Amino acid sequence: MSEEKTLAKLMQDQGVTRRGFLKFCSGLATMMALPASMAPTIAEALENAKRPSVIWLSFQECTGCTESLTRSHSPTLENLIFDVISLDYHHTLQAAAGSAAEDSRLQAMKDHHGKYLLVVDGSIPTKDDGVYSTIAGISNLDMLKETAEGAAAIISVGTCAAYGGLPYADPNPTGAASVSSIIRDKPIINIPGCPPIPVVITGVLAHFLTFGKIPELDSIGRPLSFYGDSIHDRCYRRPFYDQGKFAKTFDDEGARKGWCLYELGCKGPVTHNACATEKWNQGTSFPIQSGHGCIGCSEPGFWDAGGLYQPVTASPTNISDYVAPALVAGAAAGIAAGLANRIKKASAEKKHQKVTNDDLQT
């Protein structure tokens, strides 16, 4: 199968020049939230990279995560499937059905035992032996355990797979559980969001392809490169928060002027995700830019965390840390910032994180 070829060879066979390959790597760097200067390093890593086999299991879910994946534009879904991964099983996207589909899953598990990536979207119903969701007569619970056994790593796509999500919401009638609460002996990457940002899904897949290992994660299993900062940290409306300018209703003067939506229930201060920088619909916008507060969909238990339009009761833990720098932002942009920028960029590169204006201003 084509996954035996390295990515570089695969693209060369398709007539892509070395220059085109370097361009591809530049796109990957952006996608993986790595500094653009790492493109040559990525190219070097990809010289010997082979497309990993991916088995994608959809459990108790709404297919929104797959819908999100199909909106990926960097790379496109076609590029992803043909160049980056070998997608050997996916209910919604594969042509095979019935026993042929299940056979393809079993074959991929056998052929790539210990090496394949298992992607899961949807939570897993555990109540009553998992009878509330089955595929081909197999409960989601049993299929997860069976398929996870030979996986190199597991990627939980969406808040349902990562933390239980909507099915987990009180009173959780199906006993919905996250992947990590069931599988304890495999590396698990959580890519929460309802749904997750397409480029974050593809970025994590690309990271595994490029570096052959999982990215650095936070305390609840999320890649730091995409979830390392809160929405509030990266929000373009943050200067208004710093100045105490808040919209009080969705149609008042503050709303029209684009002031901070904190008092309208924005969960940005307590939500970690990349919406403010990666954005949606090919980088067009994100909820706050469209005038609505963040609902915190990438956090565990977000559906039971209070009303969507109630201000978060707990203040951001480090408000004072970033209010003060904002007040002196003008001065921070002085000559002295130059050297600090260099140090921070080097530090971010080491951590595989992006450098933003926030970094430059502090």
Next chain:
Amino acid sequence: MTGLSDIPIVVNYAEDNEAEVEITENVRALLTQISSMLSALINDDMVDSIDLHSLPLLPGEHDAIHTILGQGEVNASFDSLGSTTIYETALAGVWWVTHNNENDDCIAETIEITTIPAILESQHDDIENAHTALQEQLKEWNETT
């Protein structure tokens, strides 16, 4: 409808296109970083780049940076896995690079601080392939004449 660009939105531009560009804190910070990078290029031959995609810019700031940096003497483009446009801004050593995919969606946009973006240079592998192809063509012609 095939894309966002097909949605019939009418954009009314301000009458005075030469209106002053607002120097916000984000714009000032970015220009400061470019200045710092230019200094490193001059003194240490250090090549660097800024990923514009990663910056949480206010609406209008992207255009403001674009306007401030201006257009220099050199333009280049190539088509491989989609179009790429590269131009030197009015600041020598500061290049604006935009990579699009086959669907013409922007996949990467960077400001590169360098004497020439590396991706414009002929790549060793491509040169070898070109040399091989030329040799084979010459051999074929020599055999037929």
